Amino acid sequence: MDTVEISDDVIRLxxxxxxxxxxESGAQARDLVADGEVSVNGEVDTRRGRQLHRGDVVEVDAPTGRRGATVG
Structure with missing residues (x-):
């Protein structure tokens, strides 16, 4: 799983x-979150505006399999 560095202390999901x-886009991100296909730290989250902090793990259920990244 990749670590993606952020410039501030928090970033929205x-x-x-x-x-x-x-x-690929904000619209796709919105749809993924609304459809319950995104989990943060192992729990499904349907709030696109959720604030993430360093160390949070985000995973997406994609047609090609589960993909994810860690907030760095």
Whole structure:
């Protein structure tokens, strides 16, 4: 699993999905979150605006398998 560095102390889930290349666009990030296909630290989260902190693990259920990244 890759670690994706952020410049601030926190980042919103929707932004992180794009930054980590787990979503191709903001619209896709919104759909993934709304459909319950995104988990943070092992728990499904449907809040696109959730604030992530360093060390949080984000995973996405994709058609090609589960992919993820750690906030760094």
């Amino acid at each position: 929707g932004q992180f999905l794009k930054l980590a290349n787990l979503a």
